[in-house]
Amino acid sequence: MHKYHRFYAALLVYLLCVIAIAAPPASASDADSAYAPVYHPKLDIPRTAGPIEIDGGIDDVGWRGAARIDRFFEHNPGDETKPEVETEVWVAYDDAYLYVAWICYDDPDEVRAHFCERDDIFSGDYVILCLDTYGEATHAYEIATNPYGIPGDLLFSSSYGEDSTYDLLFESAGRITEFGWVAEMAVPFESLRFPDREDQVWRIDFWRNRPRESRFQYSWVAFDRDDDCWPCQWGTATGISGIEPSAGLELLPSVIAYQSGSLNDEGDFVNGDIDGELSLGISYDLSSELTAEVAINPDFSQVESDAAQLDVNSTFALFYPEKRPFFQEGSDLFDTYFEAIYTRSINDPALAGKITWRNGSNSVALLSAYDEHSVIILPFEERSEFIENGKSYSNVLRFRHDLGEQSHLGVVATDRRFDSGGSGSLAGLDGQIRLSSSNSVRFQLLSSHTDEVDNPALTDSVTTAHLFGDEGYTGALDGESFWGHGLTAALVRSKKNYWAAAQYNELSPTFRADNGFEPSNNRRMGSIEMGGIVRFENSPILESIDGEIDAARKWNFDGVLKDEWITTNVTAHFRAAQTGIHGQYLRSNELFRDIRFDDIWQSHICFSTQPFAALRFGGNYNYGHRIARRDLVMGMETSWGAWADIRPLDRMLIATSFSRIQSDNLRSGERLFSQSVLRATLSLQMTRELSARVVTQYNDRDESWEFDPLVTYRLNSFSVLYFGSTHDYRDLTIEEDGREGWTLTDRQYFL
Known part of the structure; x- marks a missing residue:
């Protein structure tokens, strides 16, 4: 990394100042010593x-x-x-x-x-x-x-x-x-x-x-x-003795009724028929260690929409967390260092089954599902594509052997096969070995095999023209077959007042995780990080200040340097209103679409505070030179956001957030892009069982509003009654839609 000598000097001066002002801990009082x-x-x-x-x-x-x-x-x-x-x-x-x-x-x-x-x-x-x-x-x-x-x-x-x-x-x-x-x-x-x-x-x-x-x-x-x-x-x-592990059968039937409506091509809002479905969940505890679950015709829809993300300058698929209860249970077993398992890749299952077994140091999870509307993420070096492709069968296996004291070895395997032909499989090993109380090694090795779906019409011309791998495979879904691999390894040291880590990872150009979420490949990356903390045990103002430096370089498999960066982070925690302030400065050089962008930089600051029980709020601000990836020019990018949790009553929560990003051409000043997202949730807890909430969300990228009310009666985590609806509005135009103004475009009621 070059052109950073002034930055390094400033950082060194800063760290010396922190050390100079850090008051040494006072000796403990007699009472504390006792x-x-x-x-x-x-x-x-x-x-x-x-x-x-x-x-x-x-x-x-x-x-x-x-x-x-x-x-x-x-x-x-x-x-x-x-x-x-x-x-x-x-x-x-x-x-x-x-x-x-x-x-x-x-x-x-x-x-x-x-x-x-x-x-x-x-x-x-x-x-x-x-x-x-x-x-x-x-x-x-x-x-x-x-x-x-x-x-x-x-x-x-x-x-x-x-x-x-x-x-x-x-x-x-x-x-x-x-x-x-x-x-x-x-x-x-x-x-x-x-x-x-x-x-x-x-x-x-x-x-x-x-x-x-x-x-x-x-x-x-x-x-x-x-x-x-x-x-x-x-x-x-x-002292606990004579207790027996559980064993038993649980039946979790559910009834879903719904009515959907949408705006048709003629501009009329058409309500569909009232419909309903029956589903059955079966859970059988053979012992406290072994559980089998089956969901027949399950309704795995979410009762709350995903929060919109700022994606106007992203070329990769976005990650959304799993919120469906069937997939959440036992989800800790599916976590690996790469996102080898992403259960939202099972989009709309008609049948799903799961077995989990924990016996002392051994754990096994097996998940199988038949998905009626499967999606494919095509990962490439600088972009990804998201494609829908019909029905598929998925099987996911995870085995983990715990060695004790935060050490483990694991095996992961996934396989997805489409009804129309084509499959994607993955297998690998991972582990963490604790070398001492402060040092550990982490690693994961993956191998993938892809038999592509043979349907080139699913991909656009840009994707079809893209070539990857030593054999020159095309980006089109044209039935090609290939192997890929992934590797990551890290050495981590964590002490009372400092920490450090070194990491290397790579994903080959032909690596794909059909049941996972790895939206990019063709990369080799090495990184180091180190940080420390100064605690002010006797200060009436400061709790602590911590700082961290991260540096990384990324190449593709042709040996071309694609990206290099260094970031510094400083965080201060105060003894007032649980206030924290974090600052970050980044410098980077990147090669994107064969164009070299040097002297990228960004400054960031954010804070959070809770002055009293009824109010918690925070915000962030970012400013700097960033690539406008769709226009292929350097932009002066600004983004900011704010959020607040307000409790006017101990039973009521008003949660609001606002995010905005915009970029102007660094040379001409022309506006390149902008996007704003506003989200607000009003929640009222009437009793321990009965609650109501309303979610509203605005996204100016597609000029859309969402309005989603919901009433919930929850006997426990597994016995719940929902009654709600979703309402989507768009600001239509004469040119594109034949009418103008805010119009209800989609609506659904459900029970």
Whole structure:
């Protein structure tokens, strides 16, 4: 990378200034010195002394004799210090449930609690029960509730973090008291997977999150910041014995009724007939370790539209997260370093089945589906194409063997075959090896084989004319057959005050992931990153400042340098309103469509803050020289955005966001492109079961409005009644549509 000597000098001066002003930690007070951290504590859990009712009260006879914990440590912003408020936890069990009660001492007027939908609790006060039932430190349950007893849950994976889409059946209740708040939870053993043995030995921890001016985090276990394995440091729970893994059959029937209407070619809005479908979901737990699921004629549509993205200057297909419950469950097993598995590639299944098995250190997931409207993503070096191609069968297999202490080895295989001919298959190995408490190696090897669909009419002339690979394959879907490969490897070091990583990855020009999401190929890329953090333990203003430098180079398989860049990032966290500010500066040189663009740069700044419980907001601003990829000129690009979460009532949320991007020709000043997206959601939680929300969204690229109301009655995660509708409006013109003005173009009612 050249022409960066002034930038390097400025960066060096900045880092020296940070070090110079960083106040060294003051010595601990006598009180804090006496409050010594307790690492890897042990807890013996007794049986209940009688019945326990989950009602937010803690006076049941069953709590007598429960194990009690009252010594917690602050992890953020403090480092294993004494919290400013007390927390007490009671734990017991019977043949069917694990019971946990939380007593959270605080000023009740300062408690931040929202009466909301399940899993929307994590911006306020809440507590979490952390369970690693196999003790492997690779997968764990995070079972949460807030002061109103609204449940939340996450599934932790050592390699891929927290899966917020996971749902687990359990009971919870809570209430705000004169001394703070209390919560109770009862976790059915039939909802958990654990070893089939008489005496259980689990890893366990108890967390309390308390957002005020800072986001305070406390837990029973003390943690070493030099050890990057979170569950490895949890405590040990014993005493639970004589419980049995679950086994049973669940039938999940569903009835869908709907009516659709749309604007026809003559300009008339035509309503279709009222229609309906029956579907059946079958789930059979052979044991706590093995579950089989089948969905017959499922309705896998989403009840909420995807948030629109700024795509006016993108040449690649856009990634959207999976929101369909059938595919969300067990999704942690499908995560790999490449996006080898993307379940939204199964677009409209008529039949789907899934088997998941977890036995100690081994996990297997098998997914099969018959898709009636399949899509193909054609990846190329500088662009991708998105094509619809009829019916297909998909099979996805994932095996993972956990080696303990955040290490694993895995196998992935996918296969999709079209009714009209053609297929795409993929297989590979991946793993993470923890070399020490701070160092790890990650890798993945993939091989793909493609037998193209033989239907050139599906591709346009530009795609057809594109050639790739050593054999000169065409971009058209013309029945060609080829192999491809992918490779990634990384070395990562993470310490208390700094981190560093080096990574290499490549995807050959003939690599395709038919059941995955890799929209580009023909690349070899090496990158390094390093960063550090300075914590201000005794500052009344600053919590921390961290900085990071990333540098990378990318070539194609002909050895041509395609891109090179360096970015610097600085983030400051303040002890006021949970405020954070992040800045980034990028310099880059890129070869795009055989045109060399040098001296690309962009500056970025963003912030977020929560001055009080009812308001959280943030924004971002970007400015610099960026390629206008459709016009093939350098543009002066500006983008900005803002968002806000407003709670005028503890049962109401108004969530709004606005994003805009625009670019002007750097030489002529001519406007090259612009796009704006506005989205707003109004949610009202009337009871724990009944809620209503309205989503509105505007996208000026296609001059469209969406208006989507929905009423939900949720008995639990798997028993839900929806009643809603979708309304799409477009600003029509005389030239293109024969009429003008905002007009309803599509509408659907559903139940």
